Amino acid sequence: xxxxxxxxxNGQPHALPDDPRVSLxxxxxxxxxxxxxxxxxxxxxxxxxxxxxxxxxxNSCLTLAVxxxxxxxxxxxxxxxxxxxxxxxxxFVERDAYQCGYCTPGQICSATAMLDEIAAGWPSDAxxxxxxxxxxxTEEIRERMSGNIxxxxxxxxxxxxxxxxxxxxA
Numbered sequence: 351x352x353x354x355x356x357x358x359x360n361g362q363p364h365a366l367p368d369d370p371r372v373s374l375x376x377x378x379x380x381x382x383x384x385x386x387x388x389x390x391x392x393x394x395x396x397x398x399x400x401x402x403x404x405x406x407x408x409n410s411c412l413t414l415a416v417x418x419x420x421x422x423x424x425x426x427x428x429x430x431x432x433x434x435x436x437x438x439x440x441x442f443v444e445r446d447a448y449q450c451g452y453c454t455p456g457q458i459c460s461a462t463a464m465l466d467e468i469a470a471g472w473p474s475d476a477x478x479x480x481x482x483x484x485x486x487x488t489e490e491i492r493e494r495m496s497g498n499i500x501x502x503x504x505x506x507x508x509x510x511x512x513x514x515x516x517x518x519x520a
Contacts, residue, residue, distance in 0.1 A: 355419045373414060393412075450501070
């Protein structure tokens with residue numbers, strides 16, 4: 351693989367690794383030092399490694415970095431900073447939607463994409479219909495966030511934080 355192939359990560363171009371076996375997760379963490387994205391299960395079951403690729407959430411442990419030539423990858427570091435957090439990052443802090451914090455970056459990346467999915471009218475298994483406006487109900491959030499596990503059990507606060515950002519009463 352040539353180093354001419356690049357991926358944009360948080361708006362910055364980066365050469366793809368020469369080794370085609372490197373996962374996107376390992377590229378982020380070990381090659382670029384972006385340690386906000388966490389390695390939980392390394393099998394796509396926990397969601398701790400969730401990032402956005404071209405605006406769509408994926409488990410970065412299940413995809414090879416070389417598959418993302420020309421893509422735009424957004425990690426938790428690209429959503430906000432300590433000085434300028436995103437609305438979801440602020441809501442997670444205000445609602446105490448994290449305990450150990452390990453799953454929080456993946457939860458926030460997933461919730462960011464989830465709110466975009468709802469705004470675009472994408473239905474889920476919990477949606478009342480396949481067309482029309484989607485509601486940001488507790489059931490809808492729980493269904494759409496089901497791929498992100500919180501071992502500490504902060505689920506109620508996570509749902510409340512997402513509802514706050516969506517403008518729904520918690």
